[in-house]
Every structure is written in C-alpha cells, then in structure tokens.
Amino acid sequence: MNKIALLARCVPLTTKLGQVVPITIQCQKISRWVAPTLMELKKREDKLGGKKVTPRNTFLEWNLEAELFAFGKRLNEDFDSDLLLEAFTDRSYVIKEEMKQKEMNIDIKVKDNRQLAEEGEKFIKEYIQLYLEAVLPKFPQEGVASIRQHLTSEDILANVSLHLGTKDIILAAEYPVDKFILANAFKAIVGALLQSSGEEKAAHFVRDFVVTQIQGKDVNEYWAIEDPWGMLTGLLAKDNTTVEPRLIGETGKNTLLACYRVGLYVDKKMISSGFGETVATAKEMAAREALKKIFGTEDHMKPINFKLEGIPKRTGHTRHQISAS
Amino acid sequence: MSNKHLFLNSGFVRAPLQNGVGRYVCQLQRIVLKFCKTHGSCRGLRDFIEQDLVDFAKQNPGVVVYLKPRRHRGPVAVAEYLNGDRVWMNLANKTHSEITKWIEVLRTQQGDIASTRLRKYQYTDHPSIQGPWTPFTFKNPELNTAVLPDQKFGANDRLPMSATEQLRLMFEKQKLEEGDVKTAE
Numbered sequence: 001m002n003k004i005a006l007l008a009r010c011v012p013l014t015t016k017l018g019q020v021v022p023i024t025i026q027c028q029k030i031s032r033w034v035a036p037t038l039m040e041l042k043k044r045e046d047k048l049g050g051k052k053v054t055p056r057n058t059f060l061e062w063n064l065e066a067e068l069f070a071f072g073k074r075l076n077e078d079f080d081s082d083l084l085l086e087a088f089t090d091r092s093y094v095i096k097e098e099m100k101q102k103e104m105n106i107d108i109k110v111k112d113n114r115q116l117a118e119e120g121e122k123f124i125k126e127y128i129q130l131y132l133e134a135v136l137p138k139f140p141q142e143g144v145a146s147i148r149q150h151l152t153s154e155d156i157l158a159n160v161s162l163h164l165g166t167k168d169i170i171l172a173a174e175y176p177v178d179k180f181i182l183a184n185a186f187k188a189i190v191g192a193l194l195q196s197s198g199e200e201k202a203a204h205f206v207r208d209f210v211v212t213q214i215q216g217k218d219v220n221e222y223w224a225i226e227d228p229w230g231m232l233t234g235l236l237a238k239d240n241t242t243v244e245p246r247l248i249g250e251t252g253k254n255t256l257l258a259c260y261r262v263g264l265y266v267d268k269k270m271i272s273s274g275f276g277e278t279v280a281t282a283k284e285m286a287a288r289e290a291l292k293k294i295f296g297t298e299d300h301m302k303p304i305n306f307k308l309e310g311i312p313k314r315t316g317h318t319r320h321q322i323s324a325s
Numbered sequence: 326m327s328n329k330h331l332f333l334n335s336g337f338v339r340a341p342l343q344n345g346v347g348r349y350v351c352q353l354q355r356i357v358l359k360f361c362k363t364h365g366s367c368r369g370l371r372d373f374i375e376q377d378l379v380d381f382a383k384q385n386p387g388v389v390v391y392l393k394p395r396r397h398r399g400p401v402a403v404a405e406y407l408n409g410d411r412v413w414m415n416l417a418n419k420t421h422s423e424i425t426k427w428i429e430v431l432r433t434q435q436g437d438i439a440s441t442r443l444r445k446y447q448y449t450d451h452p453s454i455q456g457p458w459t460p461f462t463f464k465n466p467e468l469n470t471a472v473l474p475d476q477k478f479g480a481n482d483r484l485p486m487s488a489t490e491q492l493r494l495m496f497e498k499q500k501l502e503e504g505d506v507k508t509a510e
Binding site: 056060061062063066067069070071073074075076159160162163164165167207208209211212213215216217249251252259261275299306 | 341342343346347348350351354355357386387388389391393405407408409450451456459460461464
C-alpha cells in the first residue's frame, strides 16, 4: 500500500522532469556554426594569400568628376577642379602612367601634387604657428613649436586626410594608400585651396580640420621639460624673485607608499604644490605646476578658442624665453 | 583566440575627427542605389528615384549618388562613410515613404552604427577632474592652524577598541552593577 502511494506521488514528478524548463540565459543569438565557419573561411583566405583589396575606384559605380565635385561641396569649399585633381595625383601614379605611355608610344603630361604639397605644407606650418601663438599667448616658443610639430606630423595629417574621404579619390600606384601619401594629399589640398580661394579660406580650412585636433588634449603633454625646477628658477630670477620650496606634508615615511607634498612659496605666498613618492619628485611636480600657471596652461585653463577669424598677426609682446636661460 | 570581433565590433560614442568643433561635415560620402526596372519589390525604390532623388542630390551636394540598375535583383542601398564604413541595406518591398526615411537615417548617421556594440553610453577623455587622489586631497583645513599634539586630532578613530579600553569598560560596568545591588538592599 505504501509503495503504491509512493509511486503515485512520483508520477507527476517524473513527467515534470521530462518537460523543458525554460532557462533564461543572456547571450547573443548567433548560431554555434557561425564562428567555426568564419574561422575556416579566414584560414582558406589566408592560404590563398590574404584578403584581396579591390580599390573603390575600379568599381563600375565610380565617377571621378562627381567625386571631386562632392569633395569640395562636402567641405564647403570652392576648389578649382583642375587644381583639385592635381592635388589628388600622387607621384607614384604619374610614374606608373609614364611607364604605360612609353609602352604605347604616347606622351600625355600628368602633373603630380609635389609642388602643391610643398606650398600647402609651408602654409600649414606658418599658420598653425601663428594660431597657437595667438591662442596660447604665454606659452613659450619651444612649447608652441612642439605642439605644431605634433599637429603637422604624418600621423595626424594622414588621419585628417582619411576622414575627409581622400582615401578612395587619391590616384596612386598601389591601394590601399599608405600614410605618407594620405598626408601628402592633404597638404596638396591645402595648397590647391590656397591657390583657388585665397589665404583666408585656406587658413580656416586648416583651423577647422587640423588645429581642432588638440581639442580636449593637454597641451603640456607635447612639450617634455627636462629640468622644470631649473626652468622655474631661471624664469623667476629674471623678475628678481626667489622661490622657496617647503615640505608641507608627509605620510608613510620609510614605507613603500610614502607620499610627500611640497609647496612652492614666493614672498610667503604659495604659488603651487606637488606630491610624489620622494621629496625630489614632489618638488619637481610642484615646479611643473608652477610653470603651468606661468604659461597659462593649467588643468583648468579655458578651452582653446577654435573660432579665430583670419590669419592671426604675430604679436610683438615678450614671450618667455627659455632657450636663453 | 577571441572570435568576438568577427561578429560585432565594440566602440564608444565618438564624433569622428572632432566633427562640429570646426565645421560640420556630412559623414555620408556616397550612396549606391541598386534596383531592377521590372521587379515588383523595387517599386518603392523606383518611386523614390522618380520623385525624390533629384531633390536629395541637390540638397546634399556632398553626397555622390550612384544608380545601378540590375535585372531581376532585389533593391539595395549601399552607403559609404568617410570613416571607411560601408552599410548595406535591403530595401525589398519597402514603400516610398519608408525608403525616404531610411535614406535619411543613412544620411545622418556617422558610420555603421547598427553593427557596433556600445561599451558605454557615455565617453570622456578626462575620467577625473580633480586629478589623482593623495592623502592630502581631502585634508581637514582645521589642521593647518592646530597646535599638535592635539586631543581632537590625536584621537583614535580607525583602529578597533584596545584591550585596555575593553578592560576599563568592563570594570566600569561591574562597578555600576555593584552599585545597583547596594541600592536594591
């Protein structure tokens, strides 16, 4: 009797066990075969010599003239169409074309963008220098030069050029084009704009696309100061003031997590403070902080103005001379 | 080897090339509309091409529009963006008004948004405003003028109760209890 009752009790349990219990698992709904298949396809592709790149300009739906027109319109600039085409013609393409023409015994001159790039580069460098001098009036020449160097580096210009859509339009021997060609094309575009629309337009173009790259960045990072303490004392010595470092806090002395805080005082007033794991580092950090204050590039400085109109004039007032000291 | 990248790229909310700090640049650089002249599912796209395409091209001179008629194939829009993204969109059986809206979506987005998994819904270059914390960051300013050693600042406020203190409390408690007994008498 007892056994039957037990069985009867277990029957609903066993049937329940057979049912599918809905378990909610958070996962992407991608079938299990997808990953192995894609891996296999990748393996086969690699075996055949890697991914084959078909340049966009070999597609059926490609119209260079329309692309060049749209390029100017997209950036709100009026380019001279011949100059723009010249700006997009890389040296490697010209060499390849000449070889082809030699084989077919024809001679059509194709101009490359070297001259435009040269002009553009010169203009970009001069303008960025003037612009940075105008927006960072207290920053020393060395610092301005290093920011300018960063902005006109191949990486930055190539990135700008890529994001303006030159990658597909550039006429080059090989695709995908490398960074040098991209940066060169950008310089040439500035050169073309300089010739077709004048200096002011070209200046605004450089301001909007190159100078804005320092937006949200710390300008002090581009200039490595070797000896901040020496520089600070040198600068203050010119004003006949002396700076006095004082230890204003220390914790965890003789431990791994020691922390010192040094304040710099001029006429018994604190100008800055810094911290570090040794007194020397703390002093150096304090000196860096003081230099930032003198140069007007503190962490809480006003955002750099990216709306200056025209080409800023070279200001005559005295800028901190670092190299002299 | 991780296969995650094969399916869905991850990214942050970013504007490409500080877009808008200097000037705004429409990120859609070209759009290819592929359609069939007789296929029924292309009806909406054909209507769009007949009625709206010229206006679209006039209003957006920075976008290169290509039309690619192909026999007996479904309608497709392929949008290419300045950052190199390519968005393929099937427009089969979509009506004229739906296509107008989808093309507007393609025009206003900055890349292949739909196939990016956002790691976060916000992004910042500066996660901290105050800088790194040091033991002196939130120091009580009263300490500046205090004469040390001071009872107030020297008080133990972080270590657990010492054995001496515990014994002292026990002794006090005992004394109180004894007093209670006495009063009860």
